[in-house]
Amino acid sequence: MKRVLICRVTKVLLLVLAVGSTGSVAQSVSTAGAVALYRELLNPSFDAKDVYQVREVSILREDLHISISDGTIALIREVDGHITGAVFEGAGEVLLVPPNRAERTSLAHFTGSAVLELPFQSAYLRFSDDALVNELRSGFRSPAEDAQEFITRWKDPATVLARGDALPILESMSSSTDAGSRFLHLRIGGTPSGIVDLFYDTDASEQISVAQASVLNDVSFYDTWTSFPMRSVRQAAGEEDPAARPNYDMAGYQLRAKVEPPTDLSAEAEFTLIPRRSGQRMVILELSRYLKLSEARVNGAPVEFIQNEAISGSELSRRGDDLIGIVLPEPLAKDKPVKLAFKYSGPVMFNAGGELIYVGARGTWYPNIGPSFSTFDLTFDSPADWSVVATGKQIASSVANGRRITRFFTEKPIGRAGFNLGKFATASASAGKVEIHAYGARNVEQSLAGAEARAGLKPDPAREAQQIAEQAAATVEFLSAELDPFPYSNLEITQLPGRVSQSWPGLIYLSSTAFLSSDERRALGVREPYVELLLSRLMLSHETAHQWWGDAVDWVSYRDEWILEALANYSALLMLEKLHPGDMKTALNYYRAELLQETKNGVIAEAGPVTLGRRLTSSRFRPRMTLFSFPP
Ligand SMILES: [Zn+2]
Numbered sequence: 001m002k003r004v005l006i007c008r009v010t011k012v013l014l015l016v017l018a019v020g021s022t023g024s025v026a027q028s029v030s031t032a033g034a035v036a037l038y039r040e041l042l043n044p045s046f047d048a049k050d051v052y053q054v055r056e057v058s059i060l061r062e063d064l065h066i067s068i069s070d071g072t073i074a075l076i077r078e079v080d081g082h083i084t085g086a087v088f089e090g091a092g093e094v095l096l097v098p099p100n101r102a103e104r105t106s107l108a109h110f111t112g113s114a115v116l117e118l119p120f121q122s123a124y125l126r127f128s129d130d131a132l133v134n135e136l137r138s139g140f141r142s143p144a145e146d147a148q149e150f151i152t153r154w155k156d157p158a159t160v161l162a163r164g165d166a167l168p169i170l171e172s173m174s175s176s177t178d179a180g181s182r183f184l185h186l187r188i189g190g191t192p193s194g195i196v197d198l199f200y201d202t203d204a205s206e207q208i209s210v211a212q213a214s215v216l217n218d219v220s221f222y223d224t225w226t227s228f229p230m231r232s233v234r235q236a237a238g239e240e241d242p243a244a245r246p247n248y249d250m251a252g253y254q255l256r257a258k259v260e261p262p263t264d265l266s267a268e269a270e271f272t273l274i275p276r277r278s279g280q281r282m283v284i285l286e287l288s289r290y291l292k293l294s295e296a297r298v299n300g301a302p303v304e305f306i307q308n309e310a311i312s313g314s315e316l317s318r319r320g321d322d323l324i325g326i327v328l329p330e331p332l333a334k335d336k337p338v339k340l341a342f343k344y345s346g347p348v349m350f351n352a353g354g355e356l357i358y359v360g361a362r363g364t365w366y367p368n369i370g371p372s373f374s375t376f377d378l379t380f381d382s383p384a385d386w387s388v389v390a391t392g393k394q395i396a397s398s399v400a401n402g403r404r405i406t407r408f409f410t411e412k413p414i415g416r417a418g419f420n421l422g423k424f425a426t427a428s429a430s431a432g433k434v435e436i437h438a439y440g441a442r443n444v445e446q447s448l449a450g451a452e453a454r455a456g457l458k459p460d461p462a463r464e465a466q467q468i469a470e471q472a473a474a475t476v477e478f479l480s481a482e483l484d485p486f487p488y489s490n491l492e493i494t495q496l497p498g499r500v501s502q503s504w505p506g507l508i509y510l511s512s513t514a515f516l517s518s519d520e521r522r523a524l525g526v527r528e529p530y531v532e533l534l535l536s537r538l539m540l541s542h543e544t545a546h547q548w549w550g551d552a553v554d555w556v557s558y559r560d561e562w563i564l565e566a567l568a569n570y571s572a573l574l575m576l577e578k579l580h581p582g583d584m585k586t587a588l589n590y591y592r593a594e595l596l597q598e599t600k601n602g603v604i605a606e607a608g609p610v611t612l613g614r615r616l617t618s619s620r621f622r623p624r625m626t627l628f629s630f631p632p
Contacts, residue, residue, distance in 0.1 A: 051144040087123065126183075253375065372415070427468070
């Protein structure tokens with residue numbers, strides 16, 4: 001299953017973009033103020049008068065120790081009365097000891113050592129931390145001699161890197177002092193391990209992290225060597241999981257969307273934001289970079305916002321999200337709700353050909369603060385010959401003047417809302433009181449249709465819809481007896497172009513390949529018995545099991561995602577074992593072989609602790625095959 005990930009370590013995401021691209025970043029402007037400040041942060045400049053010889057500086061931020069022994073340093077010009085960065089050449093060292101075994105293991109995988117003790121010869125620092133400037137100044141000696149040449153050399157790298165750091169610095173700078181918000185990005189070069197990024201960010205859920213960007217065979221990686229909550233947060237949390245305390249909650253999400261197949265969506269969204277701490281003046285949300293925000297309001301009044309423009313060209317930009325920063329007129333107060341409203345539009349849906357649309361391919365389709373449960377009231381306006389299927393229960397549907405208006409309301413708060421759009425044939429089944437509908441189109445997407453046509457085949461997913469509805473009903477019945485009653489009153493299963501499937505509360509995107517016959521899958525090159533089993537039986541029951549594991553309850557941090565994947569698959573296998581014991585063996589043998597796969601850096605099973613979650617897939621460990629994909 002491919003989950004919709006709302007990455008809390010936003011700075012890391014942005015950095016990948018900054019590293020891999022030469023595109024530009026622009027911002028949408030409503031009025032001056034924070035946006036003007038953001039622009040200045042994006043365009044750092046130096047003054048030859050602010051370049052010094054520096055000696056013996058020691059900086060300690062929680063677990064992170066940076067020392068500078070000797071060299072040349074230039075300060076970035078003040079922005080709004082604050083120095084926000086510096087560049088350095090000379091001799092320095094960073095020292096960091098991860099606080100637990102999982103993180104030390106991770107670090108050792110990448111560096112060969114459980115402790116990070118890294119000398120460096122150059123450094124880029126970007127920060128929102130006035131005390132840090134004073135600490136640096138304490139080591140300043142005489143003005144540097146080759147000042148002009150030094151700052152000329154650093155101008156371009158500092159500008160490129162600013163794209164990843166401007167938003168978190170602004171977030172930190174705009175907080176009131178009681179938020180205690182601090183940010184530091186240190187990028188060091190000339191180390192025995194190449195270029196390395198270190199972050200100290202009090203607005204992140206894991207405040208300390210170390211990472212490295214790399215490109216292997218044209219694939220970009222951003223390897224997180226280690227990441228953890230800083231010392232004071234660990235101490236304050238005691239036995240509690242420090243990641244389990246969100247900055248915000250969300251309630252009463254209302255969304256009206258106009259969809260124009262094959263690609264366009266325009267929408268108005270509104271929800272209540274409940275701050276769980278005081279002092280933040282900037283709220284950061286995630287939204288597909290294919291969607292452009294045209295308006296943001298807080299309690300009815302327009303506010304400034306910043307949206308990083310899509311960086312074209314890279315594969316990352318095709319599926320990634322932008323970050324949106326909205327700047328509030330005054331700091332948020334803990335537990336005092338505010339109403340946020342947005343208008344936005346863009347080509348967020350992907351046309352897969354054959355009138356099939358991949359709605360989830362281009363990032364998140366509504367402004368989202370990250371993991372939080374809310375009710376959703378969704379209204380879609382679509383051409384009358386298309387149908388919309390969404391999370392929640394359909395409570396109204398009407399057709400007038402060639403348009404169809406469909407409204408869905410969730411029976412209880414859910415963690416994420418999705419929809420699918422198509423020219424579908426519908427089949428129904430039921431499991432006790434749960435209504436189940438399956439939706440198949442009359443064809444498959446272009447990328448599959450060609451191979452099928454060459455084999456003389458013409459797949460018709462609509463033909464399979466009844467069989468799929470019944471299979472889902474049997475799964476809901478089986479799992480309701482094993483687990484709890486089904487969490488929602490209905491389950492909608494819709495054909496989705498592509499090879500991945502995905503579960504949303506009460507809604508499943510099921511890959512087109514699951515709507516094919518075995519012969520039709522053979523025509524696509526499916527030979528492996530496990531993959532055939534996966535596509536014919538296991539995928540649908542795995543996604544159905546996610547209705548309990550992942551939709552009714554969700555993970556708090558990426559470190560827990562494995563629990564939900566494991567429980568969903570275990571639930572699906574329980575059913576398989578009962579109905580087709582031989583298939584169960586095929587699956588287990590396949591998983592074993594996958595874990596024992598040799599790579600040049602060792603066996604996959606030894607890539608690290610499961611609590612590292614998605615970090616386990618890195619430039620060092622790249623499994624050839626993931627659970628729900630198969631070779632082309
Ligand atoms: Zn899954």
